[in-house]
Amino acid sequence: MSVENWLTEFRSQGYRLTDARRAVVETVAKSPRALTPAEIHDLAKEQYPKLGLVTVYRTLEKLEELNLVQRVHQEQGCNAYLAHAEGHQHLLICQKCKKAVYFDGDDLNASFAKVGEKHGFIVQEHWLQLFGICEECRENE
Amino acid sequence: MSVENWLTEFRSQGYRLTDARRAVVETVAKSPRALTPAEIHDLAKEQYPKLGLVTVYRTLEKLEELNLVQRVHQEQGCNAYLAHAEGHQHLLICQKCKKAVYFDGDDLNASFAKVGEKHGFIVQEHWLQLFGICEECRENE
DNA sequence: TCTATAATTGAAAATGATTTTCAAATACTC
DNA sequence: GAGTATTTGAAAATCATTTTCAATTATAGA
Numbered sequence: 001m002s003v004e005n006w007l008t009e010f011r012s013q014g015y016r017l018t019d020a021r022r023a024v025v026e027t028v029a030k031s032p033r034a035l036t037p038a039e040i041h042d043l044a045k046e047q048y049p050k051l052g053l054v055t056v057y058r059t060l061e062k063l064e065e066l067n068l069v070q071r072v073h074q075e076q077g078c079n080a081y082l083a084h085a086e087g088h089q090h091l092l093i094c095q096k097c098k099k100a101v102y103f104d105g106d107d108l109n110a111s112f113a114k115v116g117e118k119h120g121f122i123v124q125e126h127w128l129q130l131f132g133i134c135e136e137c138r139e140n141e
Numbered sequence: 142m143s144v145e146n147w148l149t150e151f152r153s154q155g156y157r158l159t160d161a162r163r164a165v166v167e168t169v170a171k172s173p174r175a176l177t178p179a180e181i182h183d184l185a186k187e188q189y190p191k192l193g194l195v196t197v198y199r200t201l202e203k204l205e206e207l208n209l210v211q212r213v214h215q216e217q218g219c220n221a222y223l224a225h226a227e228g229h230q231h232l233l234i235c236q237k238c239k240k241a242v243y244f245d246g247d248d249l250n251a252s253f254a255k256v257g258e259k260h261g262f263i264v265q266e267h268w269l270q271l272f273g274i275c276e277e278c279r280e281n282e
Numbered sequence: 283t284c285t286a287t288a289a290t291t292g293a294a295a296a297t298g299a300t301t302t303t304c305a306a307a308t309a310c311t312c
Numbered sequence: 313g314a315g316t317a318t319t320t321g322a323a324a325a326t327c328a329t330t331t332t333c334a335a336t337t338a339t340a341g342a
Contacts, residue, residue: 199319
């Protein structure tokens with residue numbers, strides 16, 4: 001989903017379009033990796049210097065509510081945000097450059113259900129994240 | 142690994158065995174679900190009333206370092222600790238009673254490597270957690 | 283285009299979790 | 313049992329996040 005669509009989505013929910021929000025949305029949308037609120041603040045201030053950290057938090061809250069971003073959990077912390085991809089709920093993260101790529105893991109559902117069954121569980125959700133080194137980072141060794 | 146082994150492990154690393162640590166270790170070891178530092182503090186105080194929250198944090202830090210506990214990430218938060226099971230790195234968590242069960246997912250490694258390959262990654266680690274409802278909770282509906 | 287108004291803003295204060303500091307208590311070595 | 317280095321809990325400090333509030337601004341309607 002493009003930045004324009006995000007902003008339109010925002011409007012259609014009754015929220016106003018401000019420069020502050022535009023800066024946050026654009027920063028998150030164009031980042032190849034998940035960013036913390038503080039990082040978003042730093043980056044988005046280049047575009048809109050008056051931006052306050054509080055507004056970053058508030059905008060992320062709304063973006064999460066509208067399913068436009070998702071929170072990403074990593075060893076270093078659990079408060080980074082990434083543009084959300086519809087339907088594709090799994091992430092592949094580069095341990096070096098932190099780039100995040102979505103992948104479709106639908107074919108794993110059956111295996112997961114079976115594991116649950118073995119332990120008496122009915123599985124309803126899962127969390128899967130793969131970590132590795134991306135091609136680019138391997139080349140720039 | 143039993144509580145006694147944990148305590149022995151502690152000693153062999155040069156750490157002292159105190160009542161405070163014993164209370165924390167025993168609380169975590171016998172819990173069927175991941176506990177937050179505050180929860181551990183509350184529970185362990187029944188055994189050792191003088192226990193301070195700070196000591197819970199410090200003990201968990203050491204237990205994590207010795208690989209005796211692991212941090213569990215959940216929707217509600219990422220600061221809960223669970224007794225670690227060797228080799229078995231995946232969790233199945235009941236959404237109702239929060240009970241956590243380890244399972245062996247070694248047969249999934251090949252699938253994960255393949256997913257990575259498709260995107261130019263060499264996968265080195267993964268995070269997998271399944272959520273569902275356990276048998277007991279389904280029966281007590 | 284202008285105005286009225288409700289939403290949004292940023293700064294500062296408040297909160298809550300975690301960490302640090304420090305003097306008193308204690309486990310362990312000899 | 314004494315001496316010493318580790319560990320302790322309370323209080324203070326820190327850090328991320330949330331709340332408060334008066335000033336600013338986007339938007340709907342005139």
